[in-house]
Amino acid sequence: MSAILEPVRIGVVSISDRASTGIYEDKGLPALQDWLGRAVRNPITWVPRLIPDEREQIAQTLRELVDNDHCDLVLTTGGTGPSPRDVTPEATLDVADKEMPGFGEQMRQISLRFVPTAILSRQTAVIRGRALILNLPGQPKSIAETLEGLKDEAGKAVVPGIFAAVPYCIDLIGGPYIESDPAVCDAFRPKSARR
Numbered sequence: 001m002s003a004i005l006e007p008v009r010i011g012v013v014s015i016s017d018r019a020s021t022g023i024y025e026d027k028g029l030p031a032l033q034d035w036l037g038r039a040v041r042n043p044i045t046w047v048p049r050l051i052p053d054e055r056e057q058i059a060q061t062l063r064e065l066v067d068n069d070h071c072d073l074v075l076t077t078g079g080t081g082p083s084p085r086d087v088t089p090e091a092t093l094d095v096a097d098k099e100m101p102g103f104g105e106q107m108r109q110i111s112l113r114f115v116p117t118a119i120l121s122r123q124t125a126v127i128r129g130r131a132l133i134l135n136l137p138g139q140p141k142s143i144a145e146t147l148e149g150l151k152d153e154a155g156k157a158v159v160p161g162i163f164a165a166v167p168y169c170i171d172l173i174g175g176p177y178i179e180s181d182p183a184v185c186d187a188f189r190p191k192s193a194r195r
Contacts, residue, residue: 005042006176011065011074012036013049013058015088016138020052028077031140035147036075039163039184042176047071053079058091066095066131072175073166074131078138080123088135089122095133096126100169103134103162107146110159111137114145125162130174132166148185157186164188 014020014028029048037044047069049061058079065071079088093099103125111118123135123146136143149161157164167178167187177195180187 008042009045009071011047011071013076015078017052031143041179053085055087055091059094062095066128074133077136098127100125
């Protein structure tokens with residue numbers, strides 16, 4: 001393990017009309033910060049946002065988090081279903097340099113083990129500059145499942161979570177070297193990329 005872990009800036013965005021206006025308490029931001037705080041060993045600077053389901057506002061928030069706040073990783077929660085107000089994937093694609101569809105495919109594979117309606121989820125991931133932006137489900141339990149993956153009774157990974165690929169992806173786009181706690185999620189890197 002590296003002697004000194006590089007700091008990492010993580011943007012967390014909860015997208016909800018009702019939570020952003022105070023109708024109910026937002027559970028997305030605490031769920032994201034709780035899981036990532038356990039999984040990532042690096043010192044984290046959090047850049048949180050709670051915003052409504054408005055495509056241009058979501059896109060502007062993502063641009064600001066990457067371009068102005070210099071986040072290395074941005075995770076959104078909410079707004080990925082089929083309803084008319086669910087526009088998070090469209091807003092995410094609006095700011096993309098590259099689409100990374102494998103993340104969404106894997107999230108749906110994990111969620112399909114629990115509910116048949118997982119096929120209604122439209123999560124995606126993109127690269128903007130030197131940052132990875134991931135759309136996650138809205139429910140705290142689903143956030144943890146998709147990030148961590150599924151484990152058997154012995155704690156061995158049965159289906160890898162998407163976070164297993166995040167640190168190496170960030171390496172490849174020029175971001176900081178992120179170390180994960182293998183007890184939470186064992187990040188994969190080829191031997192040649194390990195420090």
